[in-house]
Amino acid sequence: MVQGRIGPKGEASSTILVVDDEENVRDAVARILARVGYAVISASSGEEALGLLRDTQNRIDLILTDVVMTGLNGVELAALAQRENPGVGILFMSGFTESEALRHGVQTRSMHLLRKPFTMSELVQAVQESLRGSTKR
Numbered sequence: 001m002v003q004g005r006i007g008p009k010g011e012a013s014s015t016i017l018v019v020d021d022e023e024n025v026r027d028a029v030a031r032i033l034a035r036v037g038y039a040v041i042s043a044s045s046g047e048e049a050l051g052l053l054r055d056t057q058n059r060i061d062l063i064l065t066d067v068v069m070t071g072l073n074g075v076e077l078a079a080l081a082q083r084e085n086p087g088v089g090i091l092f093m094s095g096f097t098e099s100e101a102l103r104h105g106v107q108t109r110s111m112h113l114l115r116k117p118f119t120m121s122e123l124v125q126a127v128q129e130s131l132r133g134s135t136k137r
Contacts, residue, residue: 014131015039015058019049019065019077020093025116029064029093032120033127046072053081053088062089062131064114091130093118 016038020026023044030040041058043049046069052058063081065074072080078090095116112133114126 013037013039014061015041016062016064016127017041017043017049017052017058017060019043019046019063019069019074021045021066021069025066029123032123033064036124038127045069046074046077049077050080053085060085060088062091062127064091064093064127064130067092067094089130089133091126 016033018026018030018033018040019042020029021044026042026044030042034040041052041060043052046065049063049065050072053060053063060081063078065077067074074092074094078092081088082090089112091112091114093114093116112126112130114123118126
């Protein structure tokens with residue numbers, strides 16, 4: 001589902017793909033991002049997200065994904081997504097500590113990691129920083 005159209009400062013909106021297998025987390029994050037003006041697409045799995053990325057109608061600027069999910073996990077999704085769309089930004093979210101996230105394959109120096117639980121302002125700030133740091137197509 002796509003929500004929102006105007007970015008946080010009134011500019012053209014970036015499109016964010018929110019991926020989390022926990023419905024309540026996914027829906028809350030999507031609502032917050034749409035409320036501040038981003039276009040949001042949600043997926044409940046890495047496989048669903050990959051299908052949405054491959055849909056030529058969906059231009060995704062940033063993937064906000066949980067690290068640990070059943071099936072295709074966030075790290076695998078990020079690798080596949082960046083291989084197919086090199087300009088897409090990646091922001092991981094995880095309840096794990098940084099050292100635990102490293103064990104799951106998240107390279108925190110080169111990738112952004114948002115630790116759960118997070119506040120609305122932490123979420124928005126992490127998204128803005130990730131969008132600024134991603135390679136634009």
